[in-house]
Amino acid sequence: MPAKTMDELVSLCKRRGFIFQGSEIYGGMQGAYDYGPLGIELKNNLKAAWWRSMVYERDDVEGLDAAIVQNKHVYKYSGHEDTFTDPMVDCHECKSRLRADHMKDIKVCDNCGSTNVTEPRDFNLMFKTNVGPMVNEDSYTYLRPETAQGIFTNFKNVVDSTSRTLPFGIAQIGKSFRNEITPRNFIFRVREFEQMELEFFCKPGEDEKWHEFWVGARKQWWLDQGLAEENIQFEYVTGDDLSHYSKSTVDILYKFPHGFEELEGVANRTDYDLGSHTKAQDEFDITAKVKKNEHSTAKLAIRDLEANKWEIPFCIEPSAGLDRGLLAVMTEAYTEEELPNGSTRTVLKFKPHLAPIKVAIMPLKKNKPEIVALAKELKNKLQKLGLGRILYENTGNVGKGYRRHDEVGTPICVTVDFDSIEKEGAPVTVRDRDTMEQIVVNAADLPAYVINYFINQD
Numbered sequence: 001m002p003a004k005t006m007d008e009l010v011s012l013c014k015r016r017g018f019i020f021q022g023s024e025i026y027g028g029m030q031g032a033y034d035y036g037p038l039g040i041e042l043k044n045n046l047k048a049a050w051w052r053s054m055v056y057e058r059d060d061v062e063g064l065d066a067a068i069v070q071n072k073h074v075y076k077y078s079g080h081e082d083t084f085t086d087p088m089v090d091c092h093e094c095k096s097r098l099r100a101d102h103m104k105d106i107k108v109c110d111n112c113g114s115t116n117v118t119e120p121r122d123f124n125l126m127f128k129t130n131v132g133p134m135v136n137e138d139s140y141t142y143l144r145p146e147t148a149q150g151i152f153t154n155f156k157n158v159v160d161s162t163s164r165t166l167p168f169g170i171a172q173i174g175k176s177f178r179n180e181i182t183p184r185n186f187i188f189r190v191r192e193f194e195q196m197e198l199e200f201f202c203k204p205g206e207d208e209k210w211h212e213f214w215v216g217a218r219k220q221w222w223l224d225q226g227l228a229e230e231n232i233q234f235e236y237v238t239g240d241d242l243s244h245y246s247k248s249t250v251d252i253l254y255k256f257p258h259g260f261e262e263l264e265g266v267a268n269r270t271d272y273d274l275g276s277h278t279k280a281q282d283e284f285d286i287t288a289k290v291k292k293n294e295h296s297t298a299k300l301a302i303r304d305l306e307a308n309k310w311e312i313p314f315c316i317e318p319s320a321g322l323d324r325g326l327l328a329v330m331t332e333a334y335t336e337e338e339l340p341n342g343s344t345r346t347v348l349k350f351k352p353h354l355a356p357i358k359v360a361i362m363p364l365k366k367n368k369p370e371i372v373a374l375a376k377e378l379k380n381k382l383q384k385l386g387l388g389r390i391l392y393e394n395t396g397n398v399g400k401g402y403r404r405h406d407e408v409g410t411p412i413c414v415t416v417d418f419d420s421i422e423k424e425g426a427p428v429t430v431r432d433r434d435t436m437e438q439i440v441v442n443a444a445d446l447p448a449y450v451i452n453y454f455i456n457q458d
Helices: 006-016 037-056 073-077 148-153 155-162 207-224 272-276 322-333 369-383 398-408 418-422 443-457
Strands: 019-021 033-035 061-063 085-090 097-099 121-124 128-130 140-142 168-177 192-202 232-237 248-256 259-270 302-304 309-311 314-321 334-338 344-348 357-363 389-392 412-416 427-432 438-442
Touching: 006 019, 006 322, 006 334, 006 398, 033 037, 037 061, 037 168, 037 192, 037 322, 073 148, 148 155, 148 168, 148 192, 148 272, 148 314, 192 207, 192 322, 207 232, 207 248, 207 259, 207 314, 232 259, 248 322, 259 272, 259 322, 272 314, 314 322, 322 334, 322 344, 344 398, 357 369, 357 398, 357 443, 369 389, 369 412, 369 418, 369 443, 398 412, 412 443, 418 427, 427 443, 438 443
Parallel strands: 061 168, 357 389, 357 412
Antiparallel strands: 019 033, 085 097, 085 121, 128 140, 168 192, 192 314, 232 248, 248 259, 259 314, 302 309, 334 344, 412 427, 427 438
C-alpha cells in the first residue's frame, strides 16, 4: 500500500538522506528543498529513464539544454508577461497571502478565519531579475517559468542542424522557477523545480491524433516506473482552466497522500508558440491569435515540399514535473509489512532501475582483512557494470544493514562471510529486498547474476 500520509514520507526522506529542508540551519525557506545523497540518485535515475524513453528509444526526437536566463522578449511574445498569473488574496489581520483558487471561501482567511481580506487580484508568478551592472527598466528579464520556450526559440537551429522533417520532437530536462503564492505539500508545489518536457511538432490537422497518442504513451511510462493504474486518473481541462496557449489539455493525475493532483500535463499548444516567436512578414501568414512580433529575427516554420508552402507546425507537449514524479514514485514504493515474527519493516519497493543504490556489499566482519578485501573487490567489479551506485557498507551488523537497505529501496544485498574466504568458489550470500529470500552465488558468477536480475526485474 502506498504511503498514507505526507508525514511518513517527510520523516523517511530526512532520516535516510533523500530530501532536506532548504536553508534549514537558518530556519528554512518555504518552497525550497535540497536533495540529499539518496535523493539525488533517485532523481538522476528518474531523469535517465525519461531521457532514455524520449530520446534514445525513439528515432524522431532530439535533445536540448537551453539557457535558464533568456531575452525578456521571449516572455513578452510567449504571453507569460500578460497571462502567467494566479489569483491572490491578502488577509489584513494575519498579513498572509493566499491563492484564491485554493481557498475554501475567498471571503474568509484560511489561516486565521478573518473576513478582513482583499478581493482576488492577479499575481504574476515569474521571478524578475536584472542582467548586467546597470539596474533600470531596460536591464530586467525573468528566470524561466518553463523549459518549453527555449525549445521554441531554438526550433530553427535544431531543424537546420539535424534536417528534421515533420513529425519530430525536441526534449529537454531542466530547472524552472515560479514565485508560488503558497508552496505546499512538501516537494509537490515549490518555487524551484525541474521539468521533463517534450515539444512534439506535427502537421496541422494531425495534432489531435498525436495528442491522443502522447496521452496514452505518457500514462504507460508512469506505469513502467512502478505507479499503480488505480492510482492514476485523467482530467480533461476545459474552459477558463485551459492555459492561454492550449487548444486542449489532458492532465494525468496521481493519488498523492494529499489526494489526486496533476503529475503531468499533455497539451495541444497548436501553432501558438512558434507563431508568437516568428518574425512578422507580409508574405508569411502567421496565426491571427498572436501578437505581431517586431523583435524576432527568425521564421519558425517548415516548408511543405508537397504543397510548396511554408507552414507553422502544431505542437503537442507532454510536460512532467520531475519533483512531483519523484514524490509519486516514493509514495507508490512506500510499504509497511508485518513479518512472521510479529515485527514490521518499512520497504521502498522501487523498480530496480530507479533504486538509488543498486547493490549493497556488506562484509560480515569489518575487522577481518580477508573478508573486507573480497567485499571491496566485488564492489569495484559491480560498479564497473554501469548499473548505478554500488555501495560498500562496513558496519559489521548485517541484520541492521538489511533493514536499512529495505528502507532506502536497495534491491540486492550481498554478504561476504567466512565461507567466502574459506570455501572453493568464494560463495557469497545474495538477499532479495522484496522476498527477503537468500541464495548463495560464487563470487565469479556475481556480476552475471546481478546483470540478469536487473534485466529480468525491469
